Amino acid sequence: MEHWQMRIQVILFGTLRKGFPDHDPTRGFEVVLAGGSSVGDLLDYLEISRSKLGLVTKGGVLVKADAKLTDGDCLRVFQPIAGG
Amino acid sequence: MIFLKINMNRKSISVEDVPQEYAGLGGRCLSSVLINNEVPATSDPLGSENKLIFAPGYLSGTPLINTSRLSIGAKSPLTGGIKESNVGGTVAADLAHLGITALIIEGAAPAGEYYILKIDINGDAELVDADQHKGLRTYALVEKLKQTYGSKHSITCIGPAGEFQLAAASIQTTDADGRPCRAAGRGGLGAVMGSKGLKAVVVAQGGKRADTLKDAATFKETARAYAQAVKADEFSGEVLPELGTAVLVEPINAAGAFPTRNARSGQFENATKISGETMAAMIKERGGKTTHKGCAGCIINCSNEFVDKAGAYVTSSLEYETIWAMGGMMGNDDLDVIARLDFLCDDIGLDTMSTGVAMAVAMDAGYRQFGDGQAAIAMVEEIAERTDFGKILGNGPAAVGKHLNHERVPVIKGQSMAAYDPRTIQGMAVTYATSPMGGDHTAGWVVDQNLKEFGGTLDRFSAEGQVEASRNTQIHMAAVDSVGICDFAQTGLASPEGIQNVYKMITAKSGKPFGEDDWSQLGLKVLKAEREFNRRAGFTNRDDRLPKMFYEEPLPPLNKVVVISDEEMDSTFDF
Numbered sequence: 001m002e003h004w005q006m007r008i009q010v011i012l013f014g015t016l017r018k019g020f021p022d023h024d025p026t027r028g029f030e031v032v033l034a035g036g037s038s039v040g041d042l043l044d045y046l047e048i049s050r051s052k053l054g055l056v057t058k059g060g061v062l063v064k065a066d067a068k069l070t071d072g073d074c075l076r077v078f079q080p081i082a083g084g
Numbered sequence: 085m086i087f088l089k090i091n092m093n094r095k096s097i098s099v100e101d102v103p104q105e106y107a108g109l110g111g112r113c114l115s116s117v118l119i120n121n122e123v124p125a126t127s128d129p130l131g132s133e134n135k136l137i138f139a140p141g142y143l144s145g146t147p148l149i150n151t152s153r154l155s156i157g158a159k160s161p162l163t164g165g166i167k168e169s170n171v172g173g174t175v176a177a178d179l180a181h182l183g184i185t186a187l188i189i190e191g192a193a194p195a196g197e198y199y200i201l202k203i204d205i206n207g208d209a210e211l212v213d214a215d216q217h218k219g220l221r222t223y224a225l226v227e228k229l230k231q232t233y234g235s236k237h238s239i240t241c242i243g244p245a246g247e248f249q250l251a252a253a254s255i256q257t258t259d260a261d262g263r264p265c266r267a268a269g270r271g272g273l274g275a276v277m278g279s280k281g282l283k284a285v286v287v288a289q290g291g292k293r294a295d296t297l298k299d300a301a302t303f304k305e306t307a308r309a310y311a312q313a314v315k316a317d318e319f320s321g322e323v324l325p326e327l328g329t330a331v332l333v334e335p336i337n338a339a340g341a342f343p344t345r346n347a348r349s350g351q352f353e354n355a356t357k358i359s360g361e362t363m364a365a366m367i368k369e370r371g372g373k374t375t376h377k378g379c380a381g382c383i384i385n386c387s388n389e390f391v392d393k394a395g396a397y398v399t400s401s402l403e404y405e406t407i408w409a410m411g412g413m414m415g416n417d418d419l420d421v422i423a424r425l426d427f428l429c430d431d432i433g434l435d436t437m438s439t440g441v442a443m444a445v446a447m448d449a450g451y452r453q454f455g456d457g458q459a460a461i462a463m464v465e466e467i468a469e470r471t472d473f474g475k476i477l478g479n480g481p482a483a484v485g486k487h488l489n490h491e492r493v494p495v496i497k498g499q500s501m502a503a504y505d506p507r508t509i510q511g512m513a514v515t516y517a518t519s520p521m522g523g524d525h526t527a528g529w530v531v532d533q534n535l536k537e538f539g540g541t542l543d544r545f546s547a548e549g550q551v552e553a554s555r556n557t558q559i560h561m562a563a564v565d566s567v568g569i570c571d572f573a574q575t576g577l578a579s580p581e582g583i584q585n586v587y588k589m590i591t592a593k594s595g596k597p598f599g600e601d602d603w604s605q606l607g608l609k610v611l612k613a614e615r616e617f618n619r620r621a622g623f624t625n626r627d628d629r630l631p632k633m634f635y636e637e638p639l640p641p642l643n644k645v646v647v648i649s650d651e652e653m654d655s656t657f658d659f
Contacts, residue, residue: 013334013361014323025365026356052318055535057338060351060641062535078335081532082319082575 004035006071008042014079016048033069040065042075054080085185085295088209090201092280093132093191097209102185108594110142112168113566113610114186115157119166120613125620129161129272130249130279132192138179138240138285139187141568145180145294148307148589149314150573152177152380154240154257155565159621160271162251162438162480163497163522166617167271170526170565172379173257174289175238181291182207193281198247202233205288214283219244221431221468222256222264225284233286235262241284243433244468246274250478251498252438253278256430259378259387265400266378269435270499270524272480298595306588310576311383313585317575324386324572325375329404330360332503337412339535339544340642341508343501344412346441346448347494350505350639354417358407363390363419371395384572390423399427405525408503409440414447414460421457425464432468434478439464441500442481449490492633497522497623506630506646507639509534509544513646514554517628518656520614526571528558547648555656559607566606612659625654 011028012020022029033042039056043065056063057076069075085102106114115137127133137157144151154176160167179187184207193199198214217225222243229239238258245253253274256264268274297303315321323331333355336342340350356362364374370391378387378401387401402423410416410425429436443460446452452459466474476487481500485493494501499522506513511530519527530553534544542549564574567590577583583603590598618627634646 013359014331015318015326017361025361055335055339057335060338060340062339076334076338078338079323079331080319081332081335082572 005032006035006037006069007032008069009074010042010046011074011076013076016052016077016079037069038065039063039067039069039075042069043077048077052079054078086183087186087188088184088203089188089190090209090211091191092189092193092199092282095193095199095211097211108142108596109566110144110185111139111153111155111566111568112157112170112562113606114139115155115168116166116610116613116617118186118188119157119159120617123159125159125617126622127159129159129164130275134159134276134279136189136273136276136280136282137186139185140176140180142566143589143593144176144568146297146307146589146593147304148569149311149381149383150379150570151568152382153565153568153570154179154268156255156268156273158273158276160273161249161275162272163499165497165522165621165623166520166614167273168521168565169255169268169270169273171255171257171266171268172570173238173259173266174380175240175257175285175287176568177380178238178287178289178291181294182287183291183293183295187285189280189282192279197281198283199281200229200283201285203285203287205291207291207293217283219247222433223431226258226262226264229284229286230262236289238287238289239264239284240287242274242277243431245433245478246278248470248475248478249275249278250467250475251275251483252435252442252478252480254429254433254435256433259400260380260382261400263400265430267430267435269437270521272435274433295593297593299592303589303592306585306592310582310585310589313576313579313582314383314573317578320384320572320575324384327360327364327374328386328388328401330363330402330407332404333359333407334361336504339508340639341505342408342412343494343503343505345415345454346413346444346492347501347505347633347639348448349641350508351641352412352415352417355412357417358411358419358422363388363402366419367391376400379570382570384570386572392420398423399430402426405503406436406440409437409444410460413440413444415454416457416460417455418457421461424461428461428464432464434464434467437502438480438500439477441494442477442484445481445484445490445493446477446488448492449485449488451488494631494633495523496630497627499523504531505639506634507644508642510547510646510648511542511544511550511553513630513634513648514550514653514656515558517630517653518554519558520611520618526561528554528561530554530557545644545647547652550648551652551656558611559604561607562610563603563607566610611657615657615659625650628653628656
């Protein structure tokens with residue numbers, strides 16, 4: 001683990017916002033993580049289980065759990081979707 | 085288990101036991117097989133040879149939750165092919181409780197004559213002159229019919245658009261609160277109902293003549309297990325009740341697959357203003373309802389009641405596809421305008437998807453400005469006023485494109501695409517192109533499989549595996565639409581025992597063994613009948629294609645095009 005830290009903006013969607021009273025509907029909230037953290041590390045930090053997770057996007061692109069984060073990233077986190 | 089046949093030429097009604105060849109069929113399977121057998125494929129969709137079928141699903145009216153699904157079928161004036169349009173509300177359960185397997189509307193009343201088909205609690209039916217109701221919009225019509233017959237009836241009806249026999253006309257049916265806000269929108273079946281001279285079908289609720297279950301104890305026990313699975317699932321148990329289908333706006337937009345401004349972009353910069361999250365907060369603040377039961381026997385409650393700033397009812401239910409068609413597709417970010425347009429479409433009897441996309445095409449051609457909500461409201465009113473442009477708009481996007489000499493018309497077999505751009509979810513290209521229904525999302529929704537990054541199996545930008553995924557989902561959905569399980573209650577199917585539970589309930593109702601092969605055979609029977617009808621109606625492989633905009637115009641911001649080849653499209657079905 002690297003010793004520097006980075007700030008990540010996280011916006012949660014659907015009912016994932018429950019349990020995060022500080023979540024702003026448009027800006028979400030900011031999380032401080034250790035440098036070198038991945039999307040998966042962020043989800044673990046937020047205690048969002050993989051079964052509750054549909055997709056994560058960064059700048060309009062889907063990212064996988066092992067994708068590395070960089071300082072200032074904005075991530076959008078969605079639940080699984082179904083249906084039509 | 086009876087067919088109620090209504091001949092609109094003779095104004096006669098006959099009751100017959102379901103013939104052996106149709107025994108055990110329901111919903112889409114019954115309507116599509118009937119139409120393929122009995123309607124001349126080259127006939128005029130608005131002529132007396134066409135038939136209009138109302139068929140509850142095979143499991144409608146049983147103790148299983150979320151099965152008040154009605155298949156309405158006919159030859160479509162929009163696509164020129166066979167059509168099944170699926171709708172919820174309460175009518176499917178009510179027909180099934182009267183032991184009615186299908187209503188079959190034949191012939192046509194003389195032009196300008198309208199009738200109401202009234203079915204009482206004993207299942208006795210009569211045709212009642214509806215001259216006094218001519219021209220009424222659906223909300224006013226339903227109020228009058230409830231005054232005459234009492235509120236304990238389901239009402240399935242057309243508005244002015246159906247009377248004008250426009251190709252985007254819907255058939256509206258009442259929800260659990262008795263409002264005509266549930267739409268069999270696709271395919272222009274409201275025009276077929278109008279051509280028959282049928283203004284409304286009024287069905288008594290609370291019938292006691294439902295089909296006997298051969299093994300009621302097993303059925304009930306299995307239905308309980310199925311309901312528990314639907315409740316336990318996060319999407320149907322938590323997300324849909326809270327946010328409804330509008331929850332899809334943000335993720336589909338984030339994935340670059342939300343067709344915006346007549347599909348010139350895959351992302352709408354103001355999507356957050358029309359998202360499910362924003363809508364739910366707005367409804368709650370204004371005193372409306374976010375968790376609302378729309379259909380009989382529903383335990384999901386994905387519906388909502390949208391209210392204005394003063395807290396007064398505007399519409400129910402504001403859904404993802406409508407928010408897209410009346411929002412992103414037109415570049416409109418005003419939820420109040422979207423809600424008003426939704427209400428107007430329900431009231432005039434119009435498909436929100438065909439109407440929204442038709443307006444997006446008009447805006448793309450420069451007829452009006454993208455994002456001009458008031459212009460959109462005025463255009464929809466023109467349909468009811470029957471102005472020259474209103475007549476064109478009411479016939480859907482292809483009619484508008486032709487009139488304005490505009491090439492960018494996102495229709496397949498004459499019917500508009502839905503709210504998933506096929507350039508960034510390639511599997512939807514296969515479904516849109518090859519479904520016998522024309523552009524349709526419910527026929528084979530392969531969005532989740534395409535999200536490989538998080539649990540899906542397919543690369544959404546690649547052709548690999550897309551044909552197989554779409555084919556399998558289309559077969560599966562044809563079976564789902566035949567047994568009459570709500571699309572969203574399919575979450576109960578997710579586990580292996582989930583689909584086994586469905587087989588078990590079919591067996592418990594029929595007394596005959598039913599398994600995995602039978603499920604596939606059921607779906608295939610539907611698709612074979614539908615494709616056979618379409619072939620005889622003149623469709624060829626060349627109709628199983630998308631408009632060239634999807635192959636040639638890269639979709640920003642991901643700049644992808646459809647990469648499924650013609651050969652791959654043609655390999656979807658070998659019949």
